[in-house]
Amino acid sequence: MVVTLRDVARAAGVSPATASRALSAPDLVAPARREHVQQVARELGYRPNRAARELITGRTGNLCLVVPDLENPFFAAVAKGVQARARALGFALLVADAEEDPRLESELVGHLGAQVDGVILCSPRMTDVELDRLGRDVLDDDVPLLLVNRLHAGLPSVVIDNADGIRQAVTHLYALGHRRIGYAGGPVGSWSDAQRRRGLEHASHGLRSIDVVDLGHFPPLFGGGVAAGDLVAASGVTAVLAHNDLLALGILSRLRARGVRVPEDVSVVGYDDIPAATLVSPTLTTVTVPLARLGRAAVDLLIEAGSVPTATESALTSAERARHTAPATALGSDRENAGPPSVLIGVELVVRASTGVASAQSSAAGG
Amino acid sequence: MVVTLRDVARAAGVSPATASRALSAPDLVAPARREHVQQVARELGYRPNRAARELITGRTGNLCLVVPDLENPFFAAVAKGVQARARALGFALLVADAEEDPRLESELVGHLGAQVDGVILCSPRMTDVELDRLGRDVLDDDVPLLLVNRLHAGLPSVVIDNADGIRQAVTHLYALGHRRIGYAGGPVGSWSDAQRRRGLEHASHGLRSIDVVDLGHFPPLFGGGVAAGDLVAASGVTAVLAHNDLLALGILSRLRARGVRVPEDVSVVGYDDIPAATLVSPTLTTVTVPLARLGRAAVDLLIEAGSVPTATESALTSAERARHTAPATALGSDRENAGPPSVLIGVELVVRASTGVASAQSSAAGG
DNA sequence: TCGATGAATGAATGCGATTTCAGCACGTTC
DNA sequence: GAACGTGCTGAAATCGCATTCATTCATCGA
Numbered sequence: 001m002v003v004t005l006r007d008v009a010r011a012a013g014v015s016p017a018t019a020s021r022a023l024s025a026p027d028l029v030a031p032a033r034r035e036h037v038q039q040v041a042r043e044l045g046y047r048p049n050r051a052a053r054e055l056i057t058g059r060t061g062n063l064c065l066v067v068p069d070l071e072n073p074f075f076a077a078v079a080k081g082v083q084a085r086a087r088a089l090g091f092a093l094l095v096a097d098a099e100e101d102p103r104l105e106s107e108l109v110g111h112l113g114a115q116v117d118g119v120i121l122c123s124p125r126m127t128d129v130e131l132d133r134l135g136r137d138v139l140d141d142d143v144p145l146l147l148v149n150r151l152h153a154g155l156p157s158v159v160i161d162n163a164d165g166i167r168q169a170v171t172h173l174y175a176l177g178h179r180r181i182g183y184a185g186g187p188v189g190s191w192s193d194a195q196r197r198r199g200l201e202h203a204s205h206g207l208r209s210i211d212v213v214d215l216g217h218f219p220p221l222f223g224g225g226v227a228a229g230d231l232v233a234a235s236g237v238t239a240v241l242a243h244n245d246l247l248a249l250g251i252l253s254r255l256r257a258r259g260v261r262v263p264e265d266v267s268v269v270g271y272d273d274i275p276a277a278t279l280v281s282p283t284l285t286t287v288t289v290p291l292a293r294l295g296r297a298a299v300d301l302l303i304e305a306g307s308v309p310t311a312t313e314s315a316l317t318s319a320e321r322a323r324h325t326a327p328a329t330a331l332g333s334d335r336e337n338a339g340p341p342s343v344l345i346g347v348e349l350v351v352r353a354s355t356g357v358a359s360a361q362s363s364a365a366g367g
Numbered sequence: 368m369v370v371t372l373r374d375v376a377r378a379a380g381v382s383p384a385t386a387s388r389a390l391s392a393p394d395l396v397a398p399a400r401r402e403h404v405q406q407v408a409r410e411l412g413y414r415p416n417r418a419a420r421e422l423i424t425g426r427t428g429n430l431c432l433v434v435p436d437l438e439n440p441f442f443a444a445v446a447k448g449v450q451a452r453a454r455a456l457g458f459a460l461l462v463a464d465a466e467e468d469p470r471l472e473s474e475l476v477g478h479l480g481a482q483v484d485g486v487i488l489c490s491p492r493m494t495d496v497e498l499d500r501l502g503r504d505v506l507d508d509d510v511p512l513l514l515v516n517r518l519h520a521g522l523p524s525v526v527i528d529n530a531d532g533i534r535q536a537v538t539h540l541y542a543l544g545h546r547r548i549g550y551a552g553g554p555v556g557s558w559s560d561a562q563r564r565r566g567l568e569h570a571s572h573g574l575r576s577i578d579v580v581d582l583g584h585f586p587p588l589f590g591g592g593v594a595a596g597d598l599v600a601a602s603g604v605t606a607v608l609a610h611n612d613l614l615a616l617g618i619l620s621r622l623r624a625r626g627v628r629v630p631e632d633v634s635v636v637g638y639d640d641i642p643a644a645t646l647v648s649p650t651l652t653t654v655t656v657p658l659a660r661l662g663r664a665a666v667d668l669l670i671e672a673g674s675v676p677t678a679t680e681s682a683l684t685s686a687e688r689a690r691h692t693a694p695a696t697a698l699g700s701d702r703e704n705a706g707p708p709s710v711l712i713g714v715e716l717v718v719r720a721s722t723g724v725a726s727a728q729s730s731a732a733g734g
Numbered sequence: 735t736c737g738a739t740g741a742a743t744g745a746a747t748g749c750g751a752t753t754t755c756a757g758c759a760c761g762t763t764c
Numbered sequence: 765g766a767a768c769g770t771g772c773t774g775a776a777a778t779c780g781c782a783t784t785c786a787t788t789c790a791t792c793g794a
């Protein structure tokens with residue numbers, strides 16, 4: 001029924017060893033014979049059995065991606081990029097949704113890590129100790145683990161330039177005349193939220209007479225934004241930075257419901273630039289993150305860091321690979337003992353309709 | 368380094384055969400011995416090698432999901448449901464994004480089909496002949512293929528009740544006084560679009576003096592809706608049904624840009640109820656589809672139809688499984704020779720702010 | 735012309751599990 | 765007491781492929 005390598009070998013009149021080589025190490029076989037075997041294999045519709053190959057080589061040809069929530073457009077975009085790049089390199093992709101649960105995250109990494117050549121863990125909620133344990137004890141030593149949107153000693157990672165995005169947003173608002181700016185943060189333990197807070201502090205230090213109001217921590221979802229919206233209205237700020245777009249959209253919605261006009265009364269800035277940011281009215285000014293590129297870079301770095309051989313014949317050359325992820329900046333790779341490499345993905349503010357000149361009225365109310 | 372079954376056997380003082388049985392067919396081993404082996408395995412941290420197991424059993428413990436676009440919230444929601452159910456049954460899930468390309472779709476099914484126990488193909492764009500070929504030639508006979516949102520002879524499927532959703536929407540609009548209703552369709556070859564057109568025709572036949580205007584076919588994306596918006600304005604309809612929410616949101620946006628008020632001048636109804644439907648203003652009246660349930664039902668039916676043994680010890684009981692997918696209606700499973708079973712997922716209109724009473728003015732303009 | 739080098743090939747091994755198959759001890763039945 | 769099931773166990777045979785090792789044969793240098 002199913003065609004095996006022996007069948008090919010028999011049909012081609014060679015030994016299984018030669019057939020194997022003709023297909024997966026062509027240089028070792030005389031050209032004429034090689035062609036013949038390949039031809040026969042094609043005619044018979046031979047498909048190598050992955051399990052058998054894996055059993056002997058130890059490599060699966062699979063990568064694994066763990067995200068907190070597949071339905072969240074941020075992670076969906078990353079997943080898309082990861083999937084595309086993985087396939088281009090000949091890998092299949094196992095995707096797991098951790099349902100925002102740190103414990104499930106580790107469990108998934110543990111389970112899936114056993115049957116893949118590398119793991120990409122996206123925006124992990126888990127603690128640093130747990131992360132350490134994963135890298136050390138849970139995964140086999142030859143299964144590299146890469147973090148997206150989080151830095152951790154000893155693990156390679158791909159992160160976005162959180163601080164710079166905030167800086168651009170603050171600068172934009174300052175230029176529009178805003179002097180009292182609110183920040184609606186993400187969850188308490190969030191690494192990227194800590195980064196953004198730091199960037200916010202740093203950026204505001206350089207500006208005269210600016211006042212930053214911490215509105216607190218919120219679930220990075222639409223519902224969180226609804227709650228945040230009331231605090232925005234109560235705080236007397238003329239502009240608000242949200243930890244991400246979903247939060248910003250929630251704020252937008254709540255402000256509208258309360259009759260606060262955007263951007264006339266309050267300006268709102270998001271982060272991530274998810275598709276919905278252009279679907280609403282006013283369209284959302286936000287920090288655009290090249291999420292697909294982020295995903296691609298993650299795969300490339302994972303392969304590189306773990307020195308995982310690409311899975312198939314159709315793997316792109318490394319030159320091509322570099323081209324795909326070009327504009328990213330390598331962190332630490334120029335220092336000699338830099339440990340695992342990290343890639344920093346640049347971001348860019350896109351100004352849309354949710355930000356405008358600070359109104360005198362609101363300014364007065366705020367001051 | 369890595370603990371193998373032989374190690375466990377040696378440490379427990381039994382043969383590899385007994386060790387194997389103690390772990391994966393406990394009934395065959397004397398209770399005392401069984402406990403002992405299991406204990407030793409736990410202490411040694413034994414993890415069975417999936418490749419070795421697969422090689423001999425022929426089962427991988429993986430399922431595969433192919434979708435046109437992971438970033439599309441419709442497919443993201445389905446993927447989430449599929450993933451959750453697969454994991455609950457002990458399967459890992461390979462996810463592939465076909466980039467809206469029918470050829471890539473088949474290629475992915477071919478590639479991934481070789482390393483999974485079942486394939487779920489979501490809203491395939493491919494032709495019926497191609498679908499036939501997949502089921503017959505490409506996949507191994509013991510790898511079941513299930514379709515989501517498409518019916519095809521010989522293949523099990525999970526579909527949503529397209530016609531009924533349209534019927535509910537039309538009835539709603541009719542009750543609001545709309546007599547001239549536009550339909551902005553999906554892509555030309557789309558199976559679900561054909562279903563909805565049929566449902567539309569059928570529903571309108573039952574209603575007096577109703578006029579349905581076919582606005583044509585559009586890409587089921589925001590951009591398609593922008594184009595459709597102009598046709599809506601030009602057609603003199605007082606209400607429009609869109610093939611899906613993204614399209615509806617595009618229409619909404621375009622109408623607003625042109626100064627057409629929703630719902631005062633024109634009512635808009637979407638389909639799917641994606642998250643963004645409640646993020647916009649006015650919030651979108653739409654047909655809500657329980658996508659996560661759809662995904663879960665797909666997995667269950669796939670397992671059942673292919674009689675794929677669930678992968679692990681932690682599989683839920685069939686009672687539990689039934690509970691998860693309860694409100695779905697089985698199609699054809701009560702006919703004796705019904706062929707592969709299909710499940711019909713019910714839908715429900717949710718009325719929000721984008722539909723209202725038909726205005727006399729627009730009615731006049733339309734009539 | 736002869737030994738040495740190297741390319742091309744085939745026989746055989748093993749990856750780590752599952753699964754016959756046969757054997758053994760024990761109890762039951764005629 | 766012989767014959768026969770029953771319950772557990774271990775030896776050994778796969779599963780499909782990659783790879784080591786040995787062999788053959790042609791080629792080359794001296």
